[in-house]
Amino acid sequence: MKITCNGETKEITPDTTLMSFIRDMDLNPDTVVAECDGRIIKRDEYDTLLLSEGNLLELIRFVGGG
Amino acid sequence: MLKIAEKTFRSRLFLGTGKFDSAETLKKAIEASGSEMITVALRRVDLNDPADDIMNVLDRTKYLFLPNTSGARDAAEAVRLARLARAAGSGDWLKLEVTPDPRTLLPDPIETLKATEELVKDGFIVLPYINADPILALRLQDAGAAAVMPLGAPIGTNLGLITKFQVEIIIDQARVPVVVDAGLGAPSDAALAMEIGADAVLVNTAISIAGDPVKMAAAFALAVEAGRAAYEAGLGKKSSEASASSPLTGLDFIKD
Numbered sequence: 001m002k003i004t005c006n007g008e009t010k011e012i013t014p015d016t017t018l019m020s021f022i023r024d025m026d027l028n029p030d031t032v033v034a035e036c037d038g039r040i041i042k043r044d045e046y047d048t049l050l051l052s053e054g055n056l057l058e059l060i061r062f063v064g065g066g
Numbered sequence: 067m068l069k070i071a072e073k074t075f076r077s078r079l080f081l082g083t084g085k086f087d088s089a090e091t092l093k094k095a096i097e098a099s100g101s102e103m104i105t106v107a108l109r110r111v112d113l114n115d116p117a118d119d120i121m122n123v124l125d126r127t128k129y130l131f132l133p134n135t136s137g138a139r140d141a142a143e144a145v146r147l148a149r150l151a152r153a154a155g156s157g158d159w160l161k162l163e164v165t166p167d168p169r170t171l172l173p174d175p176i177e178t179l180k181a182t183e184e185l186v187k188d189g190f191i192v193l194p195y196i197n198a199d200p201i202l203a204l205r206l207q208d209a210g211a212a213a214v215m216p217l218g219a220p221i222g223t224n225l226g227l228i229t230k231f232q233v234e235i236i237i238d239q240a241r242v243p244v245v246v247d248a249g250l251g252a253p254s255d256a257a258l259a260m261e262i263g264a265d266a267v268l269v270n271t272a273i274s275i276a277g278d279p280v281k282m283a284a285a286f287a288l289a290v291e292a293g294r295a296a297y298e299a300g301l302g303k304k305s306s307e308a309s310a311s312s313p314l315t316g317l318d319f320i321k322d
Contacts, residue, residue, distance in 0.1 A: 008113060025116055026117070027111060030121075030155075031121040032154075033154035035150065042153065043155075058110065059110065059113075060109065060150055062106040062107070062133065062156070063084075063120055064082075064106065064107065065105055065270075066083070066085075066268070
């Protein structure tokens, strides 16, 4: 099935949790904050939140800024 | 010592982390600045560059992270970014920036006040970035802002403290700390802001684009200390007439 992450279409398997997706993207879950369909996902939900067809996922993190 | 929202700071120089050439330079510049509070922004992860993570080089235990809401064009966008920053684990501190005009990056006072009211209710420690407007500074203070951050000049311009007259009024009236933010281009600008009584300054571009950012960070640290010491010492009054520094008496021996 397909989701959209940061504007890109990504193919995932049906049992993909947010945590496994973040790891599949080679990202550190401790420094990434996620918004799924407009809802901010708390860190303790990363392991249990199953991604589903058509999800609009935003992965965000801190960058240099003034 | 400087105190903002019950937290004390030895250093009155806050550092922005944008536009540094490398993570290594950034890390060294932060150390050289002596800063205890550093600002960061929130952006979409570049999925093609997963290793590009600023948190790999910044030690959260050593510095207070002040996430900004840069990029927000109105209160709603700023509040959304603030909540994301909190979810990212930065705590409740927030530099509120609402800049609808990309050409000037000047802050929207009405949306900034609206967002401050909402975020204070939500438990954030809000430091709003504002134009040097004394009335707005008071309104934000009344709305619960932990400090106010008037600009010296537009962001990234290095034009210096061109708002000096208004910043002096803000300092005179404010009960919350005044942090001069944006536009300070040289250590002398930071020293001037501190001499007139600013509680702290926030500097980014002047350091990050300097020929030697690490040395410039150290120079700003010295300037901020010098300016603060001068403020505490009390500057002498200015006069339009000369006043001899050497005694005018005891010159009989050269006068006939």
